[in-house]
Amino acid sequence: MLFLWYPKCTTCQRAKKFLDERGVEYTPRHIKEDNPCADELREWFKRSGLPLKKFFNTSGIQYRALELKDKLPAMSEEEQLELLASDGMLVKRPVLVGDGFVLTGFRQSEWEEKL
Numbered sequence: 001m002l003f004l005w006y007p008k009c010t011t012c013q014r015a016k017k018f019l020d021e022r023g024v025e026y027t028p029r030h031i032k033e034d035n036p037c038a039d040e041l042r043e044w045f046k047r048s049g050l051p052l053k054k055f056f057n058t059s060g061i062q063y064r065a066l067e068l069k070d071k072l073p074a075m076s077e078e079e080q081l082e083l084l085a086s087d088g089m090l091v092k093r094p095v096l097v098g099d100g101f102v103l104t105g106f107r108q109s110e111w112e113e114k115l
Contacts, residue, residue: 001026004036004095006088015094015106024115031095035088038081044095045081048102052080055104057092066090 003019003026005012019026036044045052053072057063068090072080084090092104101114 001099002029002095002097003027004029004031004091004093004097006031006093009093011106012094015096015111018106018108018111019096022115026096031088031091031093033088036085036091036095038085041081041084041091044097044102047097047100048104050102050104052077055084055092056080057090060089062087062089 001024003016005016005028007013007030016028041055045055048054056068056072058069063069068083075083094104094106096103096111096114098114103111103114
């Protein structure tokens with residue numbers, strides 16, 4: 001599994017602890033230093049079954065600074081994917097990519113169900 005996280009994020013820290021306590025094997029990836037590219041995001045978006053908005057860190061500083069709440073509805077799916085790929089801090093974190101699933105954010109009950 002691939003675990004995208006931002007080490008300073010407390011939610012990411014809780015998710016990592018959750019994985020570690022259960023002995024789950026994963027490859028960690030720093031979301032800011034190694035931001036997912038548009039192709040990765042496109043694949044994960046399609047596999048997740050989630051609306052694309054769920055991949056945006058709507059509580060983040062960048063999201064607010066760029067006024068994306070108002071701009072996203074007018075943007076195409078491709079434009080949104082390119083925007084996400086431009087800055088890892090725009091991506092909802094953590095992201096867990098496994099066989100047949102993609103999870104954004106950390107909701108323990110959801111993660112327990114998938115793992």
